[in-house]
Amino acid sequence: MHAGRKYTFFEFILWTRRDLYRLTILAVIPTILYHFCGFTFLSISWVPVALLGTAVSFIIGFKNNASYSRLWEARQIYGGIINISRAFGVMIRDFLESKDKSIEVKVIFYRHFAWLTALRFQLREPRAWENMDDPRNVEYSRNYH
Numbered sequence: 001m002h003a004g005r006k007y008t009f010f011e012f013i014l015w016t017r018r019d020l021y022r023l024t025i026l027a028v029i030p031t032i033l034y035h036f037c038g039f040t041f042l043s044i045s046w047v048p049v050a051l052l053g054t055a056v057s058f059i060i061g062f063k064n065n066a067s068y069s070r071l072w073e074a075r076q077i078y079g080g081i082i083n084i085s086r087a088f089g090v091m092i093r094d095f096l097e098s099k100d101k102s103i104e105v106k107v108i109f110y111r112h113f114a115w116l117t118a119l120r121f122q123l124r125e126p127r128a129w130e131n132m133d134d135p136r137n138v139e140y141s142r143n144y145h
Contacts, residue, residue: 015139015140018135081116085116089112092105092108092109096108
């Protein structure tokens, strides 16, 4: 399984800086309005915040579990393709009987390798749902890929 490379804390901050700016401004404005301008109606009790936080954590947990299940299923399918390819190669080598066995085996092997290569390129094609046009993803791709 490809786990990717490890990123430092500073790379993470650099990559998420636009969101950090936005969230900092979103947090500072109500704080300034409450403390310095006397807008006390901006206060909120902890019960709705805790309830909302609990609900959001459950939703995120379920989504994370579902995405991990999809990843695991894809890994199992790819592992099955690898195992079947190995078994196919052994069967071709062992069961094929003719004068020019090595030539026929090579032709079948190369056709199978061509199919595997076509599958690899098909799986690595960018998809519309990958959001590669998002400015953060463009910057990430430029710096890390």
